[in-house]
Amino acid sequence: MTQKSGFGFYRPGAPASAGAPGSGTPAAPQPEPETAEPAYLSADAEIDLAHDDVATKVNETLARLDNELIGLASVKQRVREIASLLLVDRARERFGLSTSKPTLHMSFTGGPGTGKTTVAMRMAEILHTLGYLRNAKVHAVTRDDLVGQFIGHTAPKTKEAIAKAAGGVLFIDEAYYLFRAxxxxxxxxxxxxxxxxxxxxxxxxxxxxxxxxxxxMGDLFAANPGLSSRVPHHIEFADYAHDELMEIAELMVEKENFVFDEPAREAFDEYLTLRREKPNFSNARSVRNAIERTRLRQARRLVALDRPITKADLMTLTADDIRGSSHFG
Structure with missing residues (x-):
């Protein structure tokens, strides 16, 4: 049976068909659409979850998450559990077993720079791959995007943000600012x-x-029991350990085609110890900022050299580039 494409609306410029506006031909009676029963697998059929095409795509996303983020073992485990739940639900549907869609609203708690936004993006990809969401987009907002300044201003702002996230993920950063006791x-x-x-x-x-x-976040949920009851998944993002931050730094440097020489590696290790003792340390975000400033000092050093420079010069970050930080006093 030939399937129709689109919604059957006449489009100007397209060949007019019988019954289309302006065609001059009366519309023929259309048969009632047939509703076919879904074809379920037989009771003795088997599904190989490990080699399912969808499972393969999910595993690729999980592997990318492992490569992007150092540590966070408990976070990655929870993401895998949610993916497994949806894979099993998908298999149950193929056998005609009734399954209600699980509620997947979440709370991500932890300091800045611990990978919450990255995990949200990968979670959206997984949920889209598994058919839970229509698309893999993440619409990130803060209080300013949701809350108005006067009566009648908040509702349209909040609804606009929800509309932009429709079919995907609405990520509310610093969500506790929504509640001011x-x-x-x-x-x-x-x-x-x-x-x-x-x-x-x-x-x-x-x-x-x-x-x-x-x-x-605990204060937010305690003050809003209705909100707490609708968020079943609470995932904690712990601060990175010193060794993990050093590994993150190495990966960031390598990704930008730089290298630490050995004295620079020792200097950056010392820098991390000093920086973590200061206020407003933001985990991987602070590491990235430190590397950006190191590159500025490297560039200033190279421009000041009274000789031609090599590829190795352009790639190498030295101890002097790092120890130029004000954190060394």
């Missing part, structure tokens, strides 16, 4: 109430991820 008239509560409604109504086509510091 000291201000009973704060419009953030209105945004939360709208989110609650949409999280329930669209739970099969929208995933909302709330992200922020663990203690402040």
């Amino acid at each position: 000291e201000n009973e008239r704060d419009y953030g509560q209105e945004a939360i109430e709208i989110l609650l409604t949409e999280m329930e109504n669209e739970r099969g086509s929208l995933v909302v991820i709330f992200a922020g510091y663990a203690d402040r």
Whole structure:
């Protein structure tokens, strides 16, 4: 049977068919569409989850997550568990076993620079691959994108953000700012109430991820029991250990076609010890910033050389490039 394409609307410039507007031909009666029963597998059939095409794509995304992020073993384990749940649900559907879509709204807690945004992006890819979401997009917002400054301003802003995330993931960074206990008239509560409604109504086509510091996120959920009950997955992102930060630095440097010479490696190891003792340390984000400033000092050093430079010169970061940081006093 020939399948129709599109929605059957006449488009100007396309060849007019019988019954189309302007064709001059009366429309022929259209038969009622046939609704075929889904073809389920027989009870004695078998499914190889390990070699399923969809499972292969999911495993590729998980492998990319492993390559992108150092450590975070418990986070990666939870991502794998969610992927496994959806793979099994997909297999159950093929046998005609009734399965309700699980609620996958999440809370990511941890400090800055611990990989929360990266994990959200890979999670969106996995959920899209498994058919849970229509697309793999992540729409990231903060309080300013959701909460208005006057009466009647918050609802359209929040609904606009939800519409942009429709079919994918709405990632709310520093979500605890939505709730301000000291201000009973704060419009953030209105945004939360709208989110609650949409999280329930669209739970099969929208995933909302709330992200922020663990203690402040705890206050947010404690003050909003309805929100807490709609977020079943709480994933903690621990700060990176010193050795993990050093490994992250090595990967970042290699990715940009630079190398630490041995004195530079020792200097950066010392830099990390000093920097982690100072305020506002942001894990991998602070490492990236340190490397960017190291490159600036390397560039200044190379321009000042009174000789031609080589490829090795351009690639090598030295101890002097690192020890030029103000953190060395």
